[in-house]
Amino acid sequence: MKFNLLNEPELVFGGGKHICPKTGITDYSVYDINFKARKTDFLLGIVGLEEDIEKLNDWLKVCEGFISAEDSDKQNISFPGFNRNTGFKSSFQYSSEISRMLSLSTLKEILREPNRNKRISDAVNEFYKQCKFLSEDKKVDIIICIIPKIFEDKIVKDRNDFSVEENIEEESDTKKIETNFRRALKAKCLQFDSPIQIIREYVLSESKKIQDRATIAWNFSIGIYYKAMQTVPWKLDRDSNLPPACYVGISFYRSRDRTTLQTSLAQIFNENGNGIILRGSPVSKDKDDRIPHLNYDEAYDLLFKTLEHYKFALSTIPGRLVLHKTSKFYEDELHGFEAAAKEFGVIAYDIINIQETDIRLFRNGLYPPHRGSMITIDDTKILLYTRGSMEYYRTYPGMYIPAPLLINIVKSASSHRTISNEILGLTKMNWNNAQIDGKYPITIGCSRKVGEIMKYLNETDKPKTKYAYYM
Known part of the structure; x- marks a missing residue:
């Protein structure tokens, strides 16, 4: 038996290398800044209730500027802002023209459906119609779907529905047909050229935040950037x-x-x-x-x-x-x-x-x-x-x-x-x-x-x- 301690692999960014994605983007910008065909702006479509769209618009505005980490250290790094002058060298473009408001009365009607599978299917179809319009008619680069608070427990059961457990073991056997809102919506929208990002209302609510704002901004912005730009913000360093x-x-x-x-x-x-x-x-x-x-x-x-x-x-x-x-x-x-x-x-x-x-x-x-x-x-x-x-x-x-x-x-x-x-x-x-x-x-x-x-x-x-x- 032999022991070795491997060095932490370095990542390549636009102007240098670093082991940490946050520091690398902050100091050296995203990897693709040297690509000649690179976009600097992307159209961000939004689907949700009116008040949730307003919350997201406010959050996007916050992400455009500097967000200080609550406990600033190497693990908790302040967010530099998502704009053309800082690490991402890009900007969100969003407005009411490329936002689709869901009807609260329609969603409440869906929630009255007693059969859970039918209820989820109807909810998926309601979001799907709006995504179809934004992708095919507005040609947006990415669509953010905001899951409203009233869907909690009735459509989405718990917060784990939106995170993939890092477990590669086999799941338990069951003959029950799975019906999962997130998975069904993503699958139905695969026919569109615009990727979708699903977020839940509680992420936008200050009172229920589960991470500090800088960390949420980092994770949110990197995911949006990768999906919308169809490129990578960093790559592995290799000989x-x-x-x-x-x-x-x-x-x-x-x-x-x-x-x-x-x-x-x-x-x-x-x-x-x-x-x-x-x-x-x-x-x-x-x-x-x-x-x-x-x-x-x-x-x-x-x-x-x-x-x-x-x-x-x-x-x-x-x-x-x-x-x-x-x-x-x-x-x-x-x-x-x-x-x-x-x-x-x-x-x-x-x-x-x-x-x-x-x-x-x-x-x-x-x-x-x-x-x-x-x-x-x-x-x-x-x-x-x-x-x-x-x-x-x-x-x-x-x-x-x-x-x-x-x-x-x-x-x-x-x-x-x-x-x-x-x-x-x-x-x-x-x-x-x-x-x-x-x-x-x-x-x-x-x-x-x-x-x-x-x-x-x-x-x-x-x-x-x-x-x-x-x-």
Whole structure:
């Protein structure tokens, strides 16, 4: 057994590098400021009750200026303002012309519907109609849907409906058909070119704030920027002398009643953070084996299609392929992936299984092991702390005792340190917030967000290929 402490991966911004997204944007601006075709303004459509739209307009106005952090330190950084002169180098454009007010009487009528599934479906349709108009007639870049307070408990059950739990274990079996407002609305709006951002009224209410205003502004603005601009505010720092890499996450999702065929899903990210989502073929589940997997042909077809998209987007084939999966690789599945890579001319590949653990390690002092702690167990197994104490913060920023991920190396062309460094770096590629220490690499972390929305699509529906539409 061998211990190593990996350095915190650096991120690249418009004019420099830093390990922290907040400091990087504040000091060096967003990554894409040097792009010639970059937009500096974007149209922000809004759907909600009149008073909620007014609250959002007030909040957007606040976000345009400097917001001081309540406890200013490296962990709590003041927000520089969303405008053309500070880090984002962009501005929101919003007005009544691109806002759609919901009728309170109509929403109350929806809430009188006794059947919960019908009630949620009617609520989705009411928002959908307004989103359709803003996207198709007004051509806005992004649509913010404000969930009114009266929907609490009747349409949205609890605040966890709007956060994806960082859990890659299987969910409990149930035959009850899932009906989730957020997921259903996002799925129905996938046909539009304008991504949607869903927020709940309590986020805009000062009396019920759950974070300080600077933190809310950071997370809100980064998510809006990524979706509206269709670009990335930062990317991973990488040795330019190395061949380009393609990172692929393979996962599965179940139907809403959790009884029908599972479907394979591929999340592709290049080293710049640009992502593509592909839906694979339905997968048969072995009645004697609960773990979903692909057969040879399914694995071959999914990865070959993935590499075709990569080549089309970048006009080159990857010099190296990195394949992540949370369930084990079966022999026929593995052979199918390898055959597709070789057929495409990719000879260097790392095939990695990433799993949760219940392991807890301790060190001297009050704090848990450092993020980046890498414990090599043997030639194929590594424990990697993607959450833990951080020297940059001089503390542990989490609430619970962290557990390492188990990295099972199935096939590799790279060293253990390279594989672990990349996983650690990919945990920072979530553009829905400014968090420095995500638990899962983006290849794995986005899979549940995508899958929980994909399950609301029919087989004939054409899903969007950009991650921005699912987060």
